[in-house]
Amino acid sequence: MTTVHRVFNFAAGPAVMPVSVLEQMQRDLLALPGVGISIFEISHRSKAFEAILAQAEADIRTLAGIPSSYRVLFLQGGASLQFSMVPMNLLGAAETADYIDTGSWADKAITEAKKVGGVHVAASTRADGYSRIPSPPEIALTEGAAYVHMTSNNTIEGTEWKTLPSTGSAPLVNDASSDMFSRPIDVRRHALIYAGAQKNMGPAGLTIVIIREDLLERSLARAATLPAMMNYAVHAEHKSLYNTPPAVAVYATGLVMKWLLDQGGLPAIAAINERKAASLYAEIDRTGFYRGTAAKDSRSLMNVTFRLRGDDLERMFVEEATAAGLDGLKGHRAVGGMRASIYNAFPEAGVDALVSFMRDFERRHG
Ligand code: PMP
Secondary structure (H helix, E strand, O other): OOOOOOOEEOOOOOOOOOHHHHHHHHHOOOOOOOOOOOOOOOOOOOHHHHHHHHHHHHHHHHHHOOOOOEEEEEEOOHHHHHHHHHHHHHOOOOOEEEEEEOOHHHHHHHHHHHOOOEEEEEEEOHHHOOOOOOOHHHOOOOOOOOOEEEEOEEOOOOEEOOOOOOOOOOOEEEEOOOOOOOOOOOHHHOOEEEEEOOOOOOOOOOEEEEEEHHHHHHHHHOOOOOOHHHOHHHHHHOOOOOOOOOHHHHHHHHHHHHHHHHHOHHHHHHHHHHHHHHHHHHHHHOOOOOEEOOOHHHEOOOEEEEEOOOHHHHHHHHHHHHHOOEEOOEOOOOOOOEEEEOOOOOOHHHHHHHHHHHHHHHHHHO
16 A cells, blocks of 8 residues: 555645545545445436435534525536625515625625625625624614625635624625535525535535525516526526536535544534634744734634735745645735644644744754
8 A cells, every 4th residue: 555645734625524535535536335336427317326415415404503494406507606696586676685795705706796686785894904703783784685794704714703793684695615514504594505516525526505495486486587597596496406417526515524423423524624723823923023904803714814024934834834744824916924724634643743843943044
């Protein structure tokens, strides 16, 4: 057997997956046990694939405690397609949707929604460089809004909502791309939750949408003009098999859901995630050599963003870290600095390795 060398992968997504899941995929690559066909080759209309899809959905429902009045859809097009699908399905041209602008991805969602209907930016922290989540009094909602859109974790800026905003009777729509299943999620407080799988749930190519059934009425009402592929009701009616789904990504995500259940579910993984983030933030705050970019009460447990004084030092940090097997620490090109993405599957040993690297780097350059 060859020894496989894996670096610590701090990438923001696609991101690290559980090793046990990758090993199982490797083991079953040539043929799914009892089926004799690889997941790459299997018909999406086969009983075997239907069972894989059904099991993935069942495990997602168990993990997140999803009520039966919600549908779970397995779609493609990434969270970016949801920026369009959400308004195309839920927002009439003469209606207004409220958007809470907490980062670059929220801003992209706003841009797409404006192409469909009225958009009211209910709160924005852009003026503060998106370094924080708005407080409840800052959020000015529209009476009778079609929905309120939020981004529970801002992947680029490293901020995360600690509690959900109150939206009254307006349906809450949440882009949870970078914190889905990293902590317990109160599905009932949402009308729609969406997330690309490639951060916390599996490989790229799959988007999970959890939608409250009554919202499908709005999709049905627009069926004559809405392309079928963009219509939630079409995907719900066909149980995510309207067309060929990304079978490999569905299968891998299903395995990650099993892995999460084996870890003890969302409360257990949340405790681990809190421990990992706390250890990294403690190091950032220890002397002032590093500077966290997010306001303390808004800090993300998934994407830990920090800076050093000067571009040269930051470049050196990333170079030396990469050479030390700590990969993907360069911050998003839009904001610079450093970003350590430490999703569910990111090992605690990797956080420990980064903390000791940071200490050592400070000793040498502080
Ligand atoms: N929303 C958030 C919060 C994200 O982090 C990302 C991807 N980094 C997106 C949306 C866009 O996702 P996708 O690439 O799946 O379209």
